[in-house]
Structure formats: structure tokens, C-alpha cells
Amino acid sequence: MEKIAFERPFIKKLSAGMPSKFGMKTEIKPVTHIDDVAVEELIQKYGSPLFVISEKTMRETYQEAYRAFSTRYPKVQFAWSYKTNYLDAVCRVFHQEGSWAEVVSGFEFDKALANGIPGNKILFNGPDKPEEYLKKAIEQKAYIHIDHFDELYTLKQLAATLKTRPRVAIRVNMDVGIYPKWDRFGFNYENGEAWDALNRIMISESFELEGLHAHIGTYMMTTEAYGIAAAKLADLATGLERKYGHVIKYIDMGGGFASKNTLKGAYLPGTDTAPSFDEYAEAITSALINSGIKPENLPMLILETGRALIDDAGYLLGTVIANKRLSSGYRSTIVDVGVNLLFTSFWYEHQISPARPTTQHTEETAVFGPLCMNIDVIRESMVFPLLKTGDRFVISRIGAYNMTQWMQFITLRPNVVMIDPESKVHLIREKESLETIRQQERIPGHLQAKKQ
Amino acid sequence: MSLRKNIAVSDSGFVFDPSSGESYSLNPIGTEIVKLLQQGRSNEDIIRDLTGKYDVDDATLERYYYDFIGMLKQFNLLENGE
């Protein structure tokens, strides 16, 4: 006799105030395959946990974003924001699609050069640009986005010694009607500091003033804020046109578009509320086109979109370690993915799906990582199907910031694979070993003597 | 081990506890177990029945079975003293 598939027996108290999942045919959809490759097969071959990146999704997302802007505006350029995910394979996909590089440290600058990006396609951002790298950036003809007056004067001196005019833009911060205001980077618009900085740059004649830059924040849910920001940058550009007859080459709107992840504390899911690329593009391009900038002088529009381009392409696969009742009777599921790998679980209610079909029966569950730390919580509470020890699951939309902000803490970082558009799997970052970690360490002589 | 006498269980997996006024819902295998408990069958007996019927190894079934019994206890649906 054929045996029936087993599911954990389960009882749930019915209460009027709770979502009644029972009797409703909404099942939690499994994610059994990523780009036609079976999840189980991936884990068998590369271990658990495992980061997976879909090259197909990356390219499709990029092309969608590019289409949204380029159909509305004549000159559009994306610059891949390295900090979002600087695995070389990831960067190279975006570079192949036509992206420049946006970097915020010497390390990222070198990484971009090593990926074959010439200096004149690198945007150098951030408050910390060591002199050695400013020099390198000037020599490589990179675009240096000045963050503060001290940097402006350092650059001026370097320009004099190197006898070249650095190509610069200034970063502008401003009130775009959102909270919290990001006012610690760049020069303020409202109090006239930005205009002051532009004047000093123009008058000193030590620089090539190429552009204006703003990055108003990350995970911005309103497109309106971008419209305001674009209008304010355009206003500065018009001022330069009028006062100096100087035409800037580009306006860089930074990153910050929301991905479809759901923020903690949000009532509606991110899949419903995140604006589309078209909506962002409409806000930004119409503000620029309707601005006072002369049509023949419309600058190139640069976007440093990070999160929204890569989040959807990243998956984290894992395995259930145990199920456990808390003292209250509340269920908890312990999994082999912790906050050390999934940094974004501090902000997002990540979507976790079983890797195999389950019935519609679900239970409220806390999902804990494997670290021996109370903060290791992947989800405080989610409606989850009844998974058993050894069952696989897939966390979706984790491509942004995790593979850069992960920590080597208690455990080692696992393999990262990329699935190419032909569904071939490539290892793009090998898992760490004890040796990887130890080779950086040095043991002082007096601790080396072997104990008997 | 048996279910408290006045507890009503329907085939659709709806459980009503008249002493507390609470209602519960069971998944199909949960319904099956509760019905067997209602007949006064022992845990060992029930587990044997289920391993014959479901595609599951003894250890796994036993673990989840007793977790389920724990939930029934937590909800105070079992006879006292067991």
C-alpha cells in the first residue's frame, strides 16, 4: 500500500481577532527551483546555507530600470553602487550591461579598477577619501564627489602639486519632505552652503566642475521626494548657467529606490507599496525637463541605484535545524541562517518559503538563527508551514547589502553561486575555511611554544 | 491518554471545548489522532497505526506526536492526571 505523505499533526486555537488562515485556500507557495535549478540539488552540491544569485533576474531588472529612464530622458547612465554587493561577478554583470562604478572607499576604488572599469567611469563618493586615493582618482580622471570643505581644500592643494584640474561634483543634501533628513553628507541646499561651495569651486579655477550629486536616503517610498531633489539640483545648475555660463555635464540622483521587501513595522507588504522604476523615473525626469535648464544643456542623468537592482536577484537557501516550543507554547523554528549572514533581517520582514510544497496548514512561528545569541532572530513572528528538521527553505530578495555587511561571527561564510541565463551554476565566492581566517592571524613568539 | 469526555470533534477538524468555550482547528492528521484518543487508544498504539500509514520514520513521528500531545495538554484538552 502506498504510504501517505506525512505532515506534523497540529492544533490551532481559533480566535475572532486573528487572521483565519483556516478554510482559506491561500497556500504558502514553495520555491522549489531558482531559474530551473532545484533548490535541493543546489544544497546537495554546495552545502547549506548557500547564497544564490540569479544573473537572469539581475539583467532583467537592470534592463527594466534602464528602459524606464531612457524612454523618458535623452542621456541616462547607471553607476553600480559597489557597497550594495561588490562580489566581482555581480559587478561585472552590471558593467557588461553598461553600468559605471560608484565607490566610497579606496578598497572599492581598487576593486572597480580591477574589474576593468577605467577611472573616467568611476564616481568617487563618501566622506572618507584618503589623500593617496584622491591623488589616484585625479590621475585616473575619476569623478570626485566632494563631501565637505576640508576635502575641497585638500583637493585644491593636490591640484596645484599635480598641476591638473580634478574633475569634481559636489554632493548636496536638502530637505525633500522626508524624515529622517540625511544632512550629514555633502553641502546643504537650503542654507546656501551648496551654492557657496559651487562659487568657491568656480572662482578658484583649480577644478573641472562636472556635475551635481545627491543621495537623499535609502529605501525611499515616495517618488515625490526625488522630484523635489531633482528640481533643487536643477536650480543649482541653472544658477551656474546664469552666473558663469558654465554648463555641467551630469546630475547624479544617487540611489535609494525601494526594493519590494517589507520593512519592519510596515502594515502593507513591500510588493504592494514599493514604487516602480517607471514611477521614480517619471518624478525625476519630469522635474529635470520642466526645470529652468536650457533644453540644449540638459545634463546626463546618473543613477547610483543599488538595492532595487540586486535585491530580487539574491536568495539565501537554508535548512531547518529544529522546532521548539517556547515556554509560552509559541512555536519557534531554528534554522542554519543567522543574522551574521542576513544582516538585513534587522530591517526587513524577509519572505521565507519552503522548498517543497506543503499543505495550507500553517502556524505562527518565530524563526531563530543558529548563533548562541539572543539577537539572532530572522523573523519574530511569521505564518509558516509546518516544516521538519532537515527541510529546506528559501529566503527571497536578499541580494542587497548582505554579501557586503555579513560578519564572520561564530561560523564561517558559506558558498555563493551565480546561476547564469542558461541555468548553469557557477561558484563565485568559495566558502571560508578555518585557514581563511587563520592566515590573517599572527601568533606572538611567547605564545608559540607548545605545551607538553 | 484520552481526550476530555465533553470535547466535541467534527470531521472537518473543528474542536469545541464546552468547559472553556474555546474552539480549535486541526489539520487532517491531527483530527485522526484526536479521534483515536477519543476512543481511548494508547499513545504507543496510535503511533504504531500511524507509522504503518504515513511515509515517516518512527523517530520523527514520535517526536512530532509528543509535541502535538504537548499542545493538547497546553490547551487543557486531555483528561487530568495523564
Place this chain on the structure above:
Amino acid sequence: MSKIKLKLAATGLNNTDNPGPGVPVIRSIRESGTFSMEVVGLAYETLEPGIYMPGITDRTYMIPYPSDGVEALLERLEYIQSKEKIDVLIPNFDAELYTFMKSSDRLEKMGVRTFLPTLSQLEERHKSNLPRFGKKYDVLVPKSKDILSYQDIEKLREEFEYPLMVKGKFYDAYLAYNEEQVRMHYNKISAKWGLPVIIQEFIRGTEVNVVALGDGTGQTVGAVPMRKQYITDKGKAWGGITLDDPAMMELTRHIISKTHWRGGMELELIKTTRNELYVIEINPRIPAWVYLAVGAGQNLPEALVKLALGMEVKPFRRYDVGKMFVRYSYDMIVDLPRFEQLSTLGEVEPEKSFKSI
């Protein structure tokens, strides 16, 4: 003239002490001279009274919460539509409106029509955006501010005077006399409705309300002003009376014509001792006390259904002043199997008639 057959779906069957508008909306349309109706109830919770009340719904289905997203909702509605042929759907909760608006095109393809405000209308009148709304349309609004953390609460002292109002994104409003109370309400509200929590200047005066319907071109189809005569501790009207107040009517028409409001609307206003009218909230749907408007001569829910069906609607010219409503509660006897059926199968038919012993 024979009546037009109509299958209506409605949410908000929670006719509790914090009532949803579903039951009064259905009741109003049932009394219509134009339509003969069958009603499909859509419920989020198993104890919403409208599910069990005879003469309100003909059958009720459970639907997923808005927080489950558009896809989950549409999937469920597709299933429901395969069994019922719904012509018009009226969502009645603030918290679900966004989800229904996002779904409206696909609902239309399924043959389900709605008559909802646009997303930008919804967004613009949002509590957090009220100050901007006031400036843009030249109406008086209280000062307000979004807060996202405890630190923001400490800083309120610099900008607001106590008492002040603490409000949730969709529902809930509490008066707070000090920081401690703000913190308490903040915790409660943010747990339920998420962030931000909205702080509003407290305007002293009498609370008055208007129910209105805009046809989307700027025309006011109907509007009835009311003062709450008895308010529950949840701030809900338990009794109210229609007013003759040209200033309120003027303000309503002004807002509808400037915003081109589409669909039902409730204006919550405070009339100060100096006879200024402050807009406290604009609810993007018909309120639970709409039956008073019907009683006063304006069947606004029926008019809304006509607009959804693309029928011609003539604006209402008058309403009875001094009409009152008094709300009451009434206990129904419900048999357990109905609750069981709803809990396990997700759909149920109501009692045939009210039971008594």
C-alpha cells in the same frame, strides 16, 4: 419600472461598538428603488456580526488581510468570483483601500466594478500629509507631525502644546496630556498599524462630520452634515443629527471640486468657538453613520453603485435638517455549526431570520 438585478460585494461587516460601514451600506442599497440585490459579504474575522445577521448578506467569504498583499487578495477574489458573479464591490475599511485600488484593474477584468478614489487622492489626504493638503487646497488643518521613535516623543515639547492627539496611520486616535501618555499610545498604535504614528495639534471645539460623494469630475453628488450627539469612548457616534450649515457644505464642495474626489468621503471637522472649520481627517470612504443620510433623503451608497456601473446620477439637491439617528445593539443567537463552517471552510450563509426562544 422593474428593478435592475445587482450582485454586490462589501467588506466592513463588523457592526460592533467600533462599527464598519458594511452593514449600513448594504442596508441602504437594499432599500434602493433601482436595484434588486444579492449580497456577498467579505470578512476578515469570524465574528463580524454582518456575517450572521439575517437580511444583510446572502453568503459571506473570508478574505486575507491587506497585509498579505494584493496577490493573496486577488487569488481569493478570483475563487469567489468563480462561484458568484459580483457586479460591484464596495470596500469599507481604510486599511484595505490601498490594496483594493491596486487591484481595481484586475477586478474590472474579472467583471467586478468599484468606484474608488485615485491613489494620489488617497495619498494626499493621508493624515501625515494633511499640512500639505491644507496649504495646497486652502483649508484649515491642525499642525501635525509624523513620529518614528521614542526620541521623537521627547522633542514634541518644542513644537506642540499639550494636550495633543496621537493617531494611527489608518485608525485610532487618542488625546494625550503628557509624554508618558504619548509613549503609551505610541506603543499601542504602532503595534497595530505600524509606523509612522501621527501627532496632531488638539483643536478645541465641536466635532462635526460630513458624509459626501464625489463623481470624480469635481462635482459633489451629495453631502449631508451631522453633529454627533452622543460619542462612545472610542470616539464613535452613537447618536447624531443632521445640520443646516452652509459653511460646512461650502467647504465640502470646495474640497471635492478642487481634488476631483472620486467615491465616498467622510470629513471630520472641528468647529471652533470662532466658527472656524478645521479639517481633522478625510476618510476616503463612506462612514458607518451613512444611514442617517439615507434617512434624510440622500441614498449615497445607491448613488455610488450607480456611478460604479456608469449610470447617470443627478446630484442631490436637498436633505432633511434635524433628522436624528440613535444606534443600538442587539444580541443575535447564532448556532455553533455556522461558526464552525466559517472557521473551517471560510464561507457561510447567515441565519434565515433572527432567532428567539
